[in-house]
Amino acid sequence: MNIMPLQIESEFGLPTANEAQLIVADLDAADAQQFMPLLSQEERCRASRYRSAVDRLRFTTARGLLRKWLGQFIGVRPGDLCFSYGPRGKPALASPLSDLRFNISHSKHLAAMAFTNGCEVGVDVELIRPDIDSKLLSQGFLSNQEASIVKQAPPKQQPEVFLHYWTRAEAIAKMLGTGLADREPTDDINPPNEGISPASVPKTVHVLRVGTQAIIALATSKPIQIIRASSFLSVNPSLFPPQPIPPPASAALHPS
Numbered sequence: 009m010n011i012m013p014l015q016i017e018s019e020f021g022l023p024t025a026n027e028a029q030l031i032v033a034d035l036d037a038a039d040a041q042q043f044m045p046l047l048s049q050e051e052r053c054r055a056s057r058y059r060s061a062v063d064r065l066r067f068t069t070a071r072g073l074l075r076k077w078l079g080q081f082i083g084v085r086p087g088d089l090c091f092s093y094g095p096r097g098k099p100a101l102a103s104p105l106s107d108l109r110f111n112i113s114h115s116k117h118l119a120a121m122a123f124t125n126g127c128e129v130g131v132d133v134e135l136i137r138p139d140i141d142s143k144l145l146s147q148g149f150l151s152n153q154e155a156s157i158v159k160q161a162p163p164k165q166q167p168e169v170f171l172h173y174w175t176r177a178e179a180i181a182k183m184l185g186t187g188l189a190d191r192e193p194t195d196d197i198n199p200p201n202e203g204i205s206p207a208s209v210p211k212t213v214h215v216l217r218v219g220t221q222a223i224i225a226l227a228t229s230k231p232i233q234i235i236r237a238s239s240f241l242s243v244n245p246s247l248f249p250p251q252p253i254p255p256p257a258s259a260a261l262h263p264s
C-alpha cells in the first residue's frame with residue numbers, strides 16, 4: 009500500500025486539489041446574534057426549533073461561520089449562499105461555483121469544519137471525555153476487532169481508543185453522505201492513518217488529536233497531502249496544528 013506523506017500546516021486558505029482546510033472553533037465564544045442575518049429563513053426556523061437556548065445559539069454560530077468561510081472561499085456574500093441536501097441530510101452548495109466541498113461536525117461547544125476542492129469530505133469531532141464508558145459504547149458500535157482493541161487498552165486510554173474508531177467511522181459515513189446506520193464494518197483496523205479502502209468509493213482517513221481536548225477524523229474521497237489547520241474563537245492556538253495519531257494497535261498499547 010502506498011502511504012502518502014501528510015503535512016500539517018497552521019494556515020487558512022482555499023484548499024487546492026491535494027489539500028484540506030480544517031477549522032476548529034469554539035461555538036460558545038462568539039455572539040451568535042451577529043450571525044443571524046446571514047442565515048436563510050429555513051435555517052432560522054431550524055434554529056428556533058431547538059429547545060435549548062445553548063443549542064440554538066451553537067447552531068446559529070456554526071451556520072454563520074460556515075457561510076462566512078464558504079463565502080470567503082468562493083467570493084459570494086455569506087447570506088446569498090444556498091444549500092442543497094443529500095438524501096440523508098448532507099449539506100452541499102446548491103449551485104456550486106467551484107468544486108469546493110465541505111462538511112461540519114460539532115461536539116458540545118467545539119465545531120470542526122472541513123473544506124476540500126474536487127473531492128468529497130466528511131469530518132467528525134468528539135471531545136475526549138473520561139466519562140465515556142468505552143466498553144459499553146463499543147458494544148454494537150464498533151466491529152469486533154475494534155472493540156477488542158478498545159478493551160485491551162489500559163482503562164485511561166480506552167475513551168481515546170474508542171473515539172479513534174468512532175470518529176473514523178463517522179467521518180467516512182459523512183464523507184459518503186450516508187449515516188451511522190449504514191456505517192461500514194471495519195476495513196481499516198491495521199492500515200495507517202491513510203489507506204485506500206477496497207470498497208467501491210475510495211477513501212482516505214486522517215485521525216488527529218487537538219491537544220488533550222478532542223479527536224478529529226477527516227475522510228476524503230481522494231488522498232490529500234496537506235491539511236491546513238486553523239483555530240478560531242478561543243480554541244487555544246497552542247494546540248495547533250493538530251497532531252495526526254496512528255491507529256491503536258494491541259502491541260503498541262502494551263509495550264514490552
Ligand SMILES: CC(C)(COP(=O)(O)OP(=O)(O)OC[C@H]1O[C@@H](n2cnc3c(N)ncnc32)[C@H](O)[C@@H]1OP(=O)(O)O)[C@@H](O)C(=O)NCCC(=O)NCCS
Pocket residue numbers: 067070096097098099111112113114115130131132133178181182183184185186187188189
Ligand atoms: C450524519 C450523522 C452521522 C451526524 O452525526 P452527529 O454526530 O449527530 O453530528 P455531527 O455533529 O458530527 O454532524 C452534524 C452535521 O453533519 C452534517 N450532516 C447531516 N447529515 C449528514 C449526512 N448524511 N452526511 C454528512 N453530513 C451530514 C450537517 O451539516 C450537520 O450539522 P448541522 O445539523 O449543524 O447542519 C447522523 O446524523 C446520521 O447518521 N444521519 C443520517 C440520517 C439519519 O439516518 N437520520 C436519522 C437519525 S435518528
